Amino acid sequence: MALTSEKVTIPVEKLKWMYETMVKSRYFEDTMVEAYNEGKQPVFNIGAGPVPGEMHLSTGQEPAAVGICAHLQKEDTVTSPHRPHHHAIAKGVDLKRMTAEMFGKVTGLGKGKGGHMHLFDPDVKFSCGGIIAAGIPHAVGAALAAKKKGKDWVAVTFVGEGAANAGGFHESLNLAAVWKLPLIVVVEDNAYGISVSKRDSTAVESNDKRAAAYGIAGAYVANNDPLEMYRVSEEAVKRARSGAGPTIIEIETHRHLGHFQGDPELYRDMEEVPGLRKLDPIMKLRELMIVEGIATEEEIESLETTAKKEVDEAYAFARESEYPKPEEALEDVFSK
Amino acid sequence: MALTSEKVTIPVEKLKWMYETMVKSRYFEDTMVEAYNEGKQPVFNIGAGPVPGEMHLSTGQEPAAVGICAHLQKEDTVTSPHRPHHHAIAKGVDLKRMTAEMFGKVTGLGKGKGGHMHLFDPDVKFSCGGIIAAGIPHAVGAALAAKKKGKDWVAVTFVGEGAANAGGFHESLNLAAVWKLPLIVVVEDNAYGISVSKRDSTAVESNDKRAAAYGIAGAYVANNDPLEMYRVSEEAVKRARSGAGPTIIEIETHRHLGHFQGDPELYRDMEEVPGLRKLDPIMKLRELMIVEGIATEEEIESLETTAKKEVDEAYAFARESEYPKPEEALEDVFSK
Amino acid sequence: MEAVKKRMLTGNKAMAEAIDLEMERDPNVFVLGEDVGKYGGIFGSTQGLFEKFGGDRVMDTPISETAFIGAAIGAAAEGLRPITELMFVDFFGVCMDQIYNHMAKIQYMSGGNVKLPMVLMTAVGGGYNDAAQHSQTLYATFAHLPGMKVVAPSTPHDLKGMMISAIRDDNPVVFMFHKTLQGLGWMDQLDASVSHVPEEAYTVPLDKANVVREGRDVTIVGLQMTMHYALEAAEKLAREGIEAEVIDLRSLAPIDKETILESVRKTHRLIVADEDYLSYGVTAEISAIVAEEALYDLEAPVKRIAIPDVPIPYSRPLEQFVLPNADKIYREAIKLVNEE
């Protein structure tokens, strides 16, 4: 069974997975808003509470992650930037250990050493980092490794539209194109790099246009549409697996929250966010699934329940876990 | 009086200046080959002789420099990379002090501190440096300064085709395009970055195509043609002066010598260089000027004599000048 | 009048005020960097300037540190006086070539013929669980490389005075400000992040350490957070009859050897406390200066307190373990003074 439109055919199981994963991701972030605020009220102090440090949430940007990860397998690599939760969840990162990492617990993916911007789950080949555009070359390297090993694995790297102006973006795409590597760069255009609007930072309307600078394929997804993202990703992944080289996909997406939690957001219109929330891609997909008869209200609720339960369990696990011992700070610099 | 073809009109005085400047540049390099080899025979030692260190010569690449510098005035800025002599000469850098710098003399542009890759002549706003692509943002800054000062000055930056794959190229062009600055990037495609061919390094056929990534103008000059370089530069400079933003120009040019002096050049065909020398742009322009009746043989010889005399005087000046005192090494780190 | 003179400011407002005054005084001064405009700088260093001077003089940039720091260099070479911000010092690796191969060397390579009157300001420091890529100070990384002045003021008063000096200096100055000492509303509120700051423009030299507490028993050199920790430790030590002399280093390059040596010649004991990595760091340089120039004055081995050569971990107990603090300084001082 599948959802079929003029442009795209999506198997129902994929569609359900996409919906469930978006819900999981959204609920994860909603829960994180609460957890992050603990200990930071009435006076906000970034270093206080069970989840301290910077916190960049992905609420509203779920379509980018699920639309392409629907085509990935465990052996495909994903690298992600400072706003990584939706990608990690869509790639199947161990949710308990990921959450525990954000709580700084020894059961976390990095034993509490990494934190929310530094999640590494080699089991599903996921990694992220806090330096803009720096994950792109890592994906190039993963794609190179796949080619060297003679596998049809692909490497996907997510970046924000702001990152597309960094030197590493250009170098990496050129290198991947020269070497014809199975690389896909997904540019999430959420209209801002912190406070700087795309218009003030980017000389070209959309970054898929920059594919011309590398003789590779480019694709654009408007309206934060998960189905269209699914479609162009399918083509890009096919291209990559078949040895036809890299693709740049840009997706118009929406950042419902501040750049990080605590961002006063003085640089954007008060009306902007309520407007964006009305376009919520999760609500839209939910409606579509019902209208198209893909799932009943009950089925959808059951997907939602499953997703939320997993998140709740992950937070419980994180909270119940132990902190590392202070002196463990000295371990893991080098492996033996 | 002017040379007029279908595409281009070049005043005779400009044409003569271009010819004379190319001759001067070529003769400067020919003389440098000799000077550089002194003390390095029979055993080559890069650190020996009156001109030690790396030496990157521009023989064959003169059209790029004269075609655009013909449109520049003293207040326009030029930044250049590790292969800077032709640009410096075309921009009107003080030839005596430039040569003295290469001989490490206290009369040099940098009192002997800089050497051939680090020539700074603020009087004509010329600078260069040894790090690939690093001069591009300096030109962006000069262009920004011109705009801030309300002047119609432009900034030209020369790079090799290899440099167009460096991150700084992308960042600088995007920034200049967003700010609509009077910047012109001239990419000299001499087919190699040291030993690495353009095909192995560059995902796009020619770098003017990359203009699409910044929504700016691009132009391509084939066959190392100084007249066509003159033409597209005229447009680019006009565009820049009128506030219409940056241009990328790529010119196909030829490196007659090794990457640096002493390069064994094992990576290129033995036949390649003799072939290139047959296409010598200086010989071609000389013939054209005679055929078109722009100058007589005698007039041309007199231009050549003038050019060579200036070079000979510069070398004499350099050789006769004093070395800096050793302890002057400690000066000029900071200005007071 | 009295009230005006005792005016208290946070670190970030002191910095912004310095820039404001200099921008008013000199039309060649301008600011460029990420989020320096409407946002006012992530750490408030340009707060209010965009509103006052507009987008032509307070310029938001793309995320292109190589391009905009390089552009600042190019603009400075043309006689402008740019102030550019590298948001976190931790990001230096994407643009260090512009900083140290060009900004720091062009004056020298040009034999003094090109001047680069510019300021590179950047936020340093950890302690709020921002993990390995957003918590470093990298003091020594910058101070090791010749050709730039490198300063790290510790108080609002010095942030303002040294920023004005930096802007007026004809040389490139790396101006490191500590996030936690900015007095931002969303960070830990420290007393040290607020101090009296005169309203008018004034300068504080870029090459002088400051003896912030006199003492006879042990010299403690620190900077930014470790200077404040040293003061805290000194008070506790005083209660036990130990008088520590505390030096605020302030300037990393050039380093004010004389003030340090003079102090050690008096106290005969030295502790250096630093929020940078231990090896090849600030503690090394200061210890070496003393071992080379005042060895016979030392009555005990020097003691170095710094981050023990690990990346900065995220989790609170781990980060607290590796960071210096007042208690670590206090304990080492006690040991050192009791050393035979």
Add this chain to the structure above:
Amino acid sequence: MEAVKKRMLTGNKAMAEAIDLEMERDPNVFVLGEDVGKYGGIFGSTQGLFEKFGGDRVMDTPISETAFIGAAIGAAAEGLRPITELMFVDFFGVCMDQIYNHMAKIQYMSGGNVKLPMVLMTAVGGGYNDAAQHSQTLYATFAHLPGMKVVAPSTPHDLKGMMISAIRDDNPVVFMFHKTLQGLGWMDQLDASVSHVPEEAYTVPLDKANVVREGRDVTIVGLQMTMHYALEAAEKLAREGIEAEVIDLRSLAPIDKETILESVRKTHRLIVADEDYLSYGVTAEISAIVAEEALYDLEAPVKRIAIPDVPIPYSRPLEQFVLPNADKIYREAIKLVNEE
């Protein structure tokens, strides 16, 4: 057989042989960098490898250090063992983010779950008039930042043995080789750039300094060129009855404290000679270690010889003035031994 055992090799051939042997042994090992292919590496570090292993395992790259060093990181995370070359260490500024925020930190940030078995090799050093952007060693710049092993072998023998160790190590290793010690045909021909190198694969540890000359009167620590200068100085000193102990540091991080401390405990005098910048450099770290851990053993102030905090000038008399040499070491040793 005898002849084979006494086989002499230049530095670059020793390095290339190490890589060759490891590439034969382990199909996961490959090389990527600028001009490492047909050219064989600008400083000969990959000479002959392209011909033997082809372009798939000896990969020329565009001038995109961030991309290809980052790609090496990504490939290492997938279990390959890349060797990547940064042509001159002076270019670190265009790619340092990949090196120190990622290569050096990923193992730690992942709690040890990701390993990065990779080698970053890079050419260092001056003395042949290549000026400010092509002559640095930057030893301390790398050694200051935790998470990478940083080595700088001084002989062909160690270049081979330490390269093999580096390739086999599961951690990122920064492998600095000195241009002048490569024994290249187009450089100054130094005896020190040729030595006996066994044919077979062998390892030299990445964390041990080497006492290359024993002595009782003064310890001289150097590395690469300064180690050879120290040996030269020691011979001259011996003619005057002064016996210098010379230590080849070899490894900058981790640093072999014990070998240094043991020597100073015996000689009671320390000179550190370094081709990096003076302040916050190698001379600082070693002096500080001794001032902290062997202060009472010192009978004279430590003496630091390094580049006096200026960019490296082009002109020969200027460059020679700022570089360390045997004579400078000799003179300081004489002074130090005569010090009361």
